[in-house]
Amino acid sequence: MIQDPQLDDTFAALANGTRRAILARLAKGQASVNELAEPFDMSLPAISKHIKVLENAGLIERGRDAQFRPCNLNAAPLREVSNWAEQYRHIWEDRFDRMDTVLQQLKEETNE
Amino acid sequence: MIQDPQLDDTFAALANGTRRAILARLAKGQASVNELAEPFDMSLPAISKHIKVLENAGLIERGRDAQFRPCNLNAAPLREVSNWAEQYRHIWEDRFDRMDTVLQQLKEETNE
DNA sequence: GCTACAATAAACTGGTTAGTTAATTAATCA
DNA sequence: TGATTAATTAACTAACCAGTTTATTGTAGC
Numbered sequence A, B: 001m002i003q004d005p006q007l008d009d010t011f012a013a014l015a016n017g018t019r020r021a022i023l024a025r026l027a028k029g030q031a032s033v034n035e036l037a038e039p040f041d042m043s044l045p046a047i048s049k050h051i052k053v054l055e056n057a058g059l060i061e062r063g064r065d066a067q068f069r070p071c072n073l074n075a076a077p078l079r080e081v082s083n084w085a086e087q088y089r090h091i092w093e094d095r096f097d098r099m100d101t102v103l104q105q106l107k108e109e110t111n112e
Numbered sequence C: 001g002c003t004a005c006a007a008t009a010a011a012c013t014g015g016t017t018a019g020t021t022a023a024t025t026a027a028t029c030a
Numbered sequence D: 001t002g003a004t005t006a007a008t009t010a011a012c013t014a015a016c017c018a019g020t021t022t023a024t025t026g027t028a029g030c
Helices: A005-014 A017-026 A033-037 A044-056 A076-086 A089-111 B005-014 B017-026 B033-037 B044-056 B076-086 B089-111
Strands: A060-062 A071-073 B060-062 B071-073
Touching: A005 A017, A005 A044, A005 A076, A005 B005, A005 B017, A017 A033, A017 A044, A017 A071, A017 B005, A033 A044, A044 A060, A076 B076, A076 B089, A089 B076, B005 B017, B005 B044, B005 B076, B017 B033, B017 B044, B017 B071, B033 B044, B044 B060
Parallel strands: none
Antiparallel strands: A060 A071, B060 B071
16 A cells, blocks of 8 residues: 555656646646647657656546647546545644644643 | 645655655654664665655654654645645546536437 | 648756665763 | 764765757648
């Protein structure tokens, strides 16, 4: 469950702002490589490589429409990311519980 | 929101099974470097470096207790990961809705 | 077949990562 | 002070990553 190469690939793919921006664009619908590249001050091959990283991580699926290779978002791996992170929710929420405890103690001490 | 170096660092830190295993161990409570290293077939300096990566990503905080440098989990960055992934929940859940649409269209086309 | 456009591949560079072994620092204890 | 233990630093290697420019592939349309 912990040694999960799929999760390695997903997290690695997400560890880059350009790639997260590409996913955000695809959340609004299908796009060609040129359309995806347009907002970035970066060469087309660079974007092409980012797309390949996302595709290898299973976050993008592609088709063929004439010369175009339309990209579609596949969010399934993000569900795994969400599931993984949720394991730790009780810990980041506990912080506040503990904070409450501290505040409660302070209050009691003050009232003494 | 998308170009977020903090998120870059967090995802990069999580893109490694050894580091995720270290976090899983720390979810059960504080541990020293040697305790964290014990389950792995890897040199101590290698683990020390993994810990530093996690620390730089803000996922671990450390203290000092005699010779020991106890590690504690800080789950706050994981909340950001969770929040980020949740943006896409409607998409991975929508898949079935769209599947329904496609099936509906197929049915209509077949009936023509 | 030629031209134009979309996209990828090849070859290269500089910087980073994951690991190693050997040396070093820091704290405890006798 | 000297020995022991915990942990990090230094120096190194092999592999990988993000970007570049140039060259190539694949498809459409004339």
